[in-house]
Amino acid sequence: MPTGQFRSRTLRRVFVKAPGGNVKIQYKERKPKRSPCGVCGTQLAGVPRERVPKMMAMPKSSKRPERPYGGVLCSSCMRTAMQRKARGAQ
Amino acid sequence: MNIFDTGRVCVKLAGRDAGKRCVIVECLDSQFVLVDGETRRRKVNVKHLEPLEEVLDIKPGISHEQLHAVFEKRGWNVWDTKPKNAAARPQQKRKVAVKDTSKSKEKKATKLKGKEVEASAKNEESPALAALEKPKKIKAKKEE
Numbered sequence: 001m002p003t004g005q006f007r008s009r010t011l012r013r014v015f016v017k018a019p020g021g022n023v024k025i026q027y028k029e030r031k032p033k034r035s036p037c038g039v040c041g042t043q044l045a046g047v048p049r050e051r052v053p054k055m056m057a058m059p060k061s062s063k064r065p066e067r068p069y070g071g072v073l074c075s076s077c078m079r080t081a082m083q084r085k086a087r088g089a090q
Numbered sequence: 091m092n093i094f095d096t097g098r099v100c101v102k103l104a105g106r107d108a109g110k111r112c113v114i115v116e117c118l119d120s121q122f123v124l125v126d127g128e129t130r131r132r133k134v135n136v137k138h139l140e141p142l143e144e145v146l147d148i149k150p151g152i153s154h155e156q157l158h159a160v161f162e163k164r165g166w167n168v169w170d171t172k173p174k175n176a177a178a179r180p181q182q183k184r185k186v187a188v189k190d191t192s193k194s195k196e197k198k199a200t201k202l203k204g205k206e207v208e209a210s211a212k213n214e215e216s217p218a219l220a221a222l223e224k225p226k227k228i229k230a231k232k233e234e
Contacts, residue, residue, distance in 0.1 A: 075104070082101065082108050087140070
């Protein structure tokens, strides 16, 4: 029976095979949700699911796509936004 | 007449140049065009362009420098690559002690003489002997 703090499911369980052959359970923090597009709500590609300290260690260019509204809007929503902007400027 | 003809001003919709103004420099294909201006000069699919009303009077295949002038007249931004040569690094200078000209001359003289002795020793005898002789002579000079 695991100790009290590990009986809840707030921490996820990772099964690891020890060198002796027996399986051990490691308790790790859960990853955050996938970030959604601000308009249509689909899951964004190119945005990693990591906790804050790991994200802070990453370079900026690997945290989101390198286009305008990268990491906020999905590519198709960004395109329509740009189209609207161009047509409005005329 | 094709909308995407040379001189047509467009806005790029996709990629890192999205939302930037560009001009079609050359029609390569029914689908692909060469584009330059605020974006990088590159081949682009027509699907990634939003055509505007304006058409510039431009020769097909105009160079980037010429287009730069056209854009600047209109007050539009132009994509410019950064110069490749890095700025000159600050070089460290050796700290030079205040020279006594007379002393330095003496030192040079001793060095020269030492070398001569070495050379002669190499010719005649073993270099170990020359090494023994050399410091003695310098010491003697210093005493003088």
